[in-house]
Amino acid sequence: MSQDPEDLKRAAAQAAAELVADGMRLGLGTGSTVRHLLPAIAARGLRDLRCVATSEATAAQARELGLPVEAFEALDALDLAIDGADQVAPDLWLVKGGGGAHVREKVVAEAAARFVVIVDERKVVPALGAPVPLELLAFGLPATLAAVAPATVRPGAPPSPDGHVIADHHGPVDDPAALAARLDAVAGVVGHGLFAPALVHDVLVARPGGVEHLRAGGPRS
């Protein structure tokens, strides 16, 4: 029997909330799965948490729930970061950025000693595919789009939290490392939504039968 995707997201979020401990410096992702995470963390009643948020939406919800959010200028490392994803491949390459916050999300994931991804089973794919979200400088935008073709500005997308243009790459993702390197080589690309397995420590996949815990062999695990 199929299960409401919101119930599955909530189950993954609940499992991740149990990884949060008193005194942690915690990175909070963005998206509908993270929206279930924040009340689950708040309900734990932990003391001395220090949180950074990857979007204004997450910061606002966290503050409403009484979770202390500070600027990421105030912390130089995080103990744990938890975030959703749009696609999870079997080798734990991810595509993120459906919500346009992927650059901040990657900064937070890189700063965390442990990066935990929370998804429902629909996000687990046999191989990554388009679109791959991009964050681009407005300066020289047509030239940058040509350099990363095929890519288009995402219709109706607001600027990123740092004021950049959100776009999507529509080409194949047969070799995520090669595509990531190609995108990283273009100066007008602020960032992209391909997250390498080395960044990922755990993926919690909610299925109707329970939450599956995938562990990555990243360098910090």
Ligand SMILES: O=C(CO)[C@H](O)[C@H](O)COP(=O)(O)O
């Ligand atoms: O990368 C993201 C935002 O930039 C989100 O984590 C991703 O889009 C998944 O979102 P959701 O939990 O709503 O499916």
